[in-house]
Amino acid sequence: MKLNKLEDQGTRKIPCKNKIFLAPMEEINDIVFRLLCKKSGCGLTYTGMINPLTAKEIVLDDKPALQLFCTSTKGIKEFMKKYDSKVSLWDFNLGCPAKTAKKHGFGVFFHNELEQIEKILKTMRENTKKPLTIKIRKSKHTFKIIKIAEKYCDGICIHPRTQPQGYGGVPDIKFAEKIKSKTKLPVIYSGNIDESNCKEFLKTFDYVMIGRKAIGNPDIFARITKNKSNTSFQDYLKLAKKYDLPFKQIKLQAMNFTKGKDNAKELRLKIFEIKTLKEFG
Numbered sequence: 428m429k430l431n432k433l434e435d436q437g438t439r440k441i442p443c444k445n446k447i448f449l450a451p452m453e454e455i456n457d458i459v460f461r462l463l464c465k466k467s468g469c470g471l472t473y474t475g476m477i478n479p480l481t482a483k484e485i486v487l488d489d490k491p492a493l494q495l496f497c498t499s500t501k502g503i504k505e506f507m508k509k510y511d512s513k514v515s516l517w518d519f520n521l522g523c524p525a526k527t528a529k530k531h532g533f534g535v536f537f538h539n540e541l542e543q544i545e546k547i548l549k550t551m552r553e554n555t556k557k558p559l560t561i562k563i564r565k566s567k568h569t570f571k572i573i574k575i576a577e578k579y580c581d582g583i584c585i586h587p588r589t590q591p592q593g594y595g596g597v598p599d600i601k602f603a604e605k606i607k608s609k610t611k612l613p614v615i616y617s618g619n620i621d622e623s624n625c626k627e628f629l630k631t632f633d634y635v636m637i638g639r640k641a642i643g644n645p646d647i648f649a650r651i652t653k654n655k656s657n658t659s660f661q662d663y664l665k666l667a668k669k670y671d672l673p674f675k676q677i678k679l680q681a682m683n684f685t686k687g688k689d690n691a692k693e694l695r696l697k698i699f700e701i702k703t704l705k706e707f708g
């Protein structure tokens with residue numbers, strides 16, 4: 428693919444198996460969890476947000492969308508050069524509402540820095556021929572940012588909650604629909620997507636992503652796509668050992684995999700007491 432000029436915007440297709448993606452989730456979306464979601468039928472996996480200046484070595488065997496989290500262009504070029512061949516697309520985070528993001532002006536707290544946002548997207552564009560997207564929340568700056576993104580990006584992901592809403596409250600679907608009607612770029616919708624509503628949302632939006640409903644539940648993608656899959660924590664554990672994931676991470680996912688089980692409370696108490704990898708069996 429030779430596309431890399433501004434006039435190529437929108438011609439780079441989002442590379443995916445289907446229109447139902449795993450939303451970026453810091454801490455949750457480790458390599459093993461992403462691989463299990465992909466195997467279950469997820470159309471495209473995302474990493475959590477990654478700061479190019481502080482990132483440790485990243486395993487990208489699932490060829491995910493890699494999400495950058497930064498407030499300057501520093502280190503982007505080197506980082507993208509290192510990982511470009513291993514990702515499906517590059518995304519830029521403009522949504523994180525967390526206190527730590529506030530402290531350093533990242534994510535949704537970066538919305539008023541329009542010039543700097545443009546510099547970052549321009550730098551990203553210059554350093555890859557792969558598709559480029561932004562993931563953004565609802566704010567008074569969202570539409571101004573989308574105008575900038577239209578110069579450099581190939582898609583917009585909208586999670587239409589405001590920063591004070593965090594992950595609660597009702598996502599403003601009308602706001603997301605307004606974006607869809609105003610931009611020519613494909614729109615990925617994020618916010619409370621599950622098995623019951625994803626097909627309906629795909630009538631309006633080009634793609635959807637599933638976040639919290641996929642935690643501990645990679646088979647949600649199999650159920651939606653009518654794939655056969657029966658993923659258990661043992662599948663996670665086997666691969667986690669192969670990838671040498673930290674014990675703390677395995678324990679977190681063990682907790683997550685209890686979700687929806689009749690004896691979840693009991694299981695969680697047991698997992699809480701586990702101190703070594705061997706105890707998982």
Ligand SMILES: Cc1cc2nc3c(=O)[nH]c(=O)nc-3n(C[C@H](O)[C@H](O)[C@H](O)COP(=O)(O)O)c2cc1C
Pocket residue numbers: 450451452453454455474475476494520522523562586594617618619620636637638639640
């Ligand atoms: C534990 C957790 C971690 C998250 N981490 C990220 C992240 O790193 N980058 C990002 O853009 N969004 C992140 N999000 C937001 C999700 O991608 C998604 O937009 C949001 O949870 C709404 O979708 P849902 O209702 O399907 O969960 C995170 C959400 C959760 C619950």
